Amino acid sequence: MAGKKTTPAKPAPSSTQRNGSAVPGSKSRPKQASEEAAAASAKAQSPSKPRKITKEKPAAAKKKREKTEPQEGGKRRKQQVLADAATPSKKRKKGGEGPEPKEATPAKKHKPAGTPPKKQKAPSKPATPAKKQQSPGKAEKLTPKKKQQSPGKAEKPTPKKKQQSPGKAEKPTPKKKQQSPGKAEKAAPKKQQQQPAGKARKPAAAATSPTKKKQAKREKPTPTKRKRGDDEQAKEAKSPKRAPADGAARASTPVKKKLKDQKAAAANMGVCSFSMARVRQLMRAEDPTIRPSSEAVFLINKASEFFLGKFAEDAYHNAAKDRKKSIIYDNLSTAVSSQKTLKFLSDFVPQRVAAEDALKAMTSNNS
């Protein structure tokens, strides 16, 4: 008689914890987590003692005292006590409540992945009537245990990680010990697991859940790396811009000189925008042995005017696409790359590339 009475006492605390975790909102969850941790520590103490039947009784008493801390838990426990003390007529009523939990379990199973938090709260409530059934005949005692296990499984697949943590807290203390690094602690929980078959099943689920946490942790560092890469790219983008600015400053004086020469040429000739002498010099620079005739110089002068006009128009079209009124170097480079006839200018007007990419290209060419 004494042995039978002690066994049902153990499952009672798990039900109260489940109810407590389900009822409060998100803000209150962390507080309950601490309370659950305290309860877990209490459970940790109990496993060493239960070697003798006589010792089990005082352990149960201690559990009850600690549980009284949460007000809601205390109230529910009182109700359970009254139920246990009920007369045989009440027992019959409890038998009638039996079918209710059966209906609840299949609903959970059908929607394991999609179960929202609200639905999860409902399954916790029917758990209490299942335990109440333990008080009636021996045959009924076996079935309620199975029912109790099924709702636990349903709760485990909860999609939200936050909800998973309270589920773990509800589990027996030996599982938590496994999470802690202590070697001595690990040995004790193993022994406990071997004794009960039901408990052995639960630790497997616990083992899977911590791996998920590790995966989540691993995923976190990746975004930080990406951010760093973005910052580096931004810096590299800025650095090449500065270099061309220096080049522009240095070349400012020759630009002015060229402009003056062009203006003088225009005034003298009246028709050609480029000076004939300058064009002749460029032609001689290419091949000094050959003499260009005046007609040839004139033709190249006009051709260069047409070339300049078309090139400027293309660049302006590119600028217009970007919704800008002024022509920028990038517009010229895109114009050069887009047209086949301007391939000979690709060496003079290359598109801007990040220094990192250029270095990689150099290394690849060398290798």
Add this chain to the structure above:
Amino acid sequence: MRRAVTENGKIARDARESIQECVSEFISFITSEASDKCVKERRKTINDDDIIWSLGTLGFEEYVEPLKIYLNNYQEGDIKGSKSSDQNGKK
């Protein structure tokens, strides 16, 4: 160059410099092509026909017709007055 851009439009300094380099490169590009032809024909003087031919081969066929017109005007101008011939002689 400004004609291609609207009155409100402007041209960046780096763009101006790059365009000047492009034009000089264009001139040397056509000249090298014409000089190659002259070398083959063992001549030392580049003629107007050589320039037109090189433009055609390099893909600037669009420029050939207007250049011929300009060439005719240029020659007529030369024939017309002595002043124009003097200027040419000086250069």
